[in-house]
Amino acid sequence: MPSITQAKILIMATDGFEQSELEVPKAKLAQAGAQVTVAAPKSRQAPDSIRGWDGADWGRPVAVDADIESLDVSAYDALVLPGGQINPDKLRLEPKALEIVRGFVSSGKVVAAICHAPWLLVEAGAAKGRRMTSYASIKTDVVNAGADWRDEPVVTDQGIVTSRNPGDLDTFSAKIIEEIEEGRHDRAAA
Template structure:
């Protein structure tokens, strides 16, 4: 994975995130040199979902009310069914995501997290992938769904499932290294 020393990455999540989809990117991006913050709606801890039951708690580094997209180079959105479903009804979370998009910064979403891209209004006309069960949601929102391990479109990185995490993390680092991405009209 490319060295991304000096870069700052936000991971936006709440309770019910897929355990590996938060922890693996957090750890791999830190190992590549980035400063990574887990951001949530409230301070404290959030609890993941691991397999068929609740997983481990993860400390929240910053509350969403205390940060801005200007503070970061990239945003990672872990999936799981619960996490993105809870976040997509939170206007402050959607505004945070949109601010990365309008700032031409990297946004990476895995599994069910493209639901957040749909709600933020940034998926239409973009090549993306997702967990298979939300393919129709992506298509109905105007996304150009592809059955691939990782799909990238102008700094938007999407991946299907936890088994694709190595490629997903490597692509995030590559996109961060490239810098800001021009957003052409879809």
């Protein structure tokens, strides 16, 4: 079992992420001792940051540590996907982002997606046959992709962690830490 203090976590996002859904897990994982890297596509608007969505307007920028094109899935222990409507909708059009999601799923590493971010699991072919949750408005998308959708704060299926909304962030973050410390999970590839 790896310790969270030795874990390397990748948060993948782009402009339009739900502010709290990136900042809260990032802070909680770092406070627990993990090394956290934020990565975004080159196509993002600013060269060194991405901008969140907070309430009804643009939020604060968050520094970007890496371009997704240069990422090596083997260098990380877990992938965290923040939601918001804009962020995952943009990312699911990025072939490299989907390649990264598939790489984490097939490797058995922890993948955590909140709010609208399960759209990336759907697009990557990783939802079928899994227990999942999401923001209520994409429930039909998740169900149509073959998942067993649950209205619960956090749903875990063999190291794939999903949550509904910002109100679930504390439980979501705690479950990510727990799953990382369990180690790799045997599961079908995306």
